[in-house]
Amino acid sequence: DAKTTQPPSMDCAEGRAANLPCNHSTISGNEYVYWYRQIHSQGPQYIIHGLKNNETNEMASLIITEDRKSSTLILPHATLRDTAVYYCIVRVELKVRANNLFFGTGTRLTVIP
Amino acid sequence: DSGVTQTPKHLITATGQRVTLRCSPRSGDLSVYWYQQSLDQGLQFLIQYYNGEERAKGNILERFSAQQFPDLHSELNLSSLELGDSALYFCASSVAPVMNTEAFFGQGTRLTVV
Numbered sequence: 007d008a009k010t011t012q013p014p015s016m017d018c019a020e021g022r023a024a025n026l027p028c029n030h031s032t033i034s035g036n037e038y039v040y041w042y043r044q045i046h047s048q049g050p051q052y053i054i055h056g057l058k059n060n061e062t063n064e065m066a067s068l069i070i071t072e073d074r075k076s077s078t079l080i081l082p083h084a085t086l087r088d089t090a091v092y093y094c095i096v097r098v099e100l101k102v103r104a105n106n107l108f109f110g111t112g113t114r115l116t117v118i119p
Numbered sequence: 120d121s122g123v124t125q126t127p128k129h130l131i132t133a134t135g136q137r138v139t140l141r142c143s144p145r146s147g148d149l150s151v152y153w154y155q156q157s158l159d160q161g162l163q164f165l166i167q168y169y170n171g172e173e174r175a176k177g178n179i180l181e182r183f184s185a186q187q188f189p190d191l192h193s194e195l196n197l198s199s200l201e202l203g204d205s206a207l208y209f210c211a212s213s214v215a216p217v218m219n220t221e222a223f224f225g226q227g228t229r230l231t232v233v
Binding site: 044047048049050051052093107108109110111112 | 121123154161162164207209211221222223224225226227229
């Protein structure tokens, strides 16, 4: 699985968009980008994933650059409840023995009132 | 609520002891994964079971073992406990044998070894 690099921490004002970057310059063509978050010692929560097209769901948007070497998770209107550690993970989907997610250190997002 | 249930929520025990952590996956999920999260190590994959059989091993110590039962619940056994085993232990489940698309995590068991 490709290594990811994320800033250790970020702040965002409540109600504003939170843009969380992730670098994955060694990503392979068949590796997906996943985002999970962990709210203060709770179990990690899936947010979104994508391969090369931008993706959007009810929680967030995922923007992947054309060369796929980096991506940005966007929380359009951050709330205090979005304060959490956000993990960017790249992995091969449906690879037989790639049976788990490798979590790095993530970005600690603090939403400020 | 992810649908994954872990018990107990908190566990305090002494060094050298043995404990068992339990995980009930979401209804219909056949795969169970165990992760350890300590302050200085982040989330570390330990082991995975699929439909009762061990599927993959990560950084699991020999003092630790796990199994998945016919009703698909799983237990993680930790023995000869050391202070460094103090951590949050998470269980996750997914339908498929690979953790694709979405994995659901439980709320964890906080183990404190004193």
